Amino acid sequence: QVQLVQSGAEVKKPGASVKVSCKASGYTFTSYYIHWVRQAPGQELEWMGWINPNSGATHFAQRFHGRVTMTRDTSLTTVYMELSRLTSDDTALYYCARDKGGVATSALVYWGQGTLVTVSS
Amino acid sequence: AIQLTQSPSSLSASVGDRITLTCRASQGINSALAWYQQKPGQAPKLLIYDASSMESGVPSRFSGSRSGTDFTLTISSLQPEDLAIYYCQQFNTYPFTFGPGSKVDIK
Numbered sequence: 001q002v003q004l005v006q007s008g009a010e011v012k013k014p015g016a017s018v019k020v021s022c023k024a025s026g027y028t029f030t031s032y033y034i035h036w037v038r039q040a041p042g043q044e045l046e047w048m049g050w051i052n053p054n055s056g057a058t059h060f061a062q063r064f065h066g067r068v069t070m071t072r073d074t075s076l077t078t079v080y081m082e083l084s085r086l087t088s089d090d091t092a093l094y095y096c097a098r099d100k101g102g103v104a105t106s107a108l109v110y111w112g113q114g115t116l117v118t119v120s121s
Numbered sequence: 122a123i124q125l126t127q128s129p130s131s132l133s134a135s136v137g138d139r140i141t142l143t144c145r146a147s148q149g150i151n152s153a154l155a156w157y158q159q160k161p162g163q164a165p166k167l168l169i170y171d172a173s174s175m176e177s178g179v180p181s182r183f184s185g186s187r188s189g190t191d192f193t194l195t196i197s198s199l200q201p202e203d204l205a206i207y208y209c210q211q212f213n214t215y216p217f218t219f220g221p222g223s224k225v226d227i228k
Contacts, residue, residue, distance in 0.1 A: 037165075045157075097164075104153075105217070108165075
């Protein structure tokens with residue numbers, strides 16, 4: 001069965017960076033885009049961007065440009081999301097989610113369990 | 122960015138009630154809309170994609186429809202396990218924005 005397993009919770013100081021991993025299993029890793037979505041405490045969901053695990057190509061929401069990096073290691077079937085210059089506004093639960101597939105993204109079908117990133121001095 | 126407005130923001134209904142949740146897009150998004158259910162402490166779960174296609178394994182009491190830039194999620198007979206927040210997300214234009222959610226409580 002498809003599984004996305006994320007790394008554990010992180011506590012970071014303002015100005016630092018955080019790198020969250022998402023290990024995929026149960027399907028052909030290079031065949032589906034992985035997206036990152038975050039959710040601040042008690043808030044709505046926010047889409048951050050995607051990575052194509054086959055080519056490594058990425059696309060980010062404009063508000064994260066220059067601060068977010070998404071990479072992958074095909075040998076480990078793992079994708080990574082790194083967010084830099086953290087502020088308290090980045091405190092959130094970060095999810096990876098797999099694309100449904102097809103010609104264009106139509107939905108996020110499988111989700112990781114979420115990684116809580118807390119930014120505090 | 123395309124804005125999605127959901128209504129109502131919250132509602133309380135009885136088991137067996139038919140409820141309808143609405144998601145309105147600020148501009149045309151064709152049928153590129155998905156609905157998710159998020160229960161407390163859990164990741165979102167996909168219910169509907171392409172506005173009206175039901176994801177495999179989702180109970181048949183859930184259905185989606187579209188009229189122009191208005192999208193609806195209907196639960197034909199509310200069940201206790203349907204207590205959750207329901208989000209819409211558009212995939213027509215970057216960034217792939219979410220709506221603010223509709224919270225469903227059981228009376």
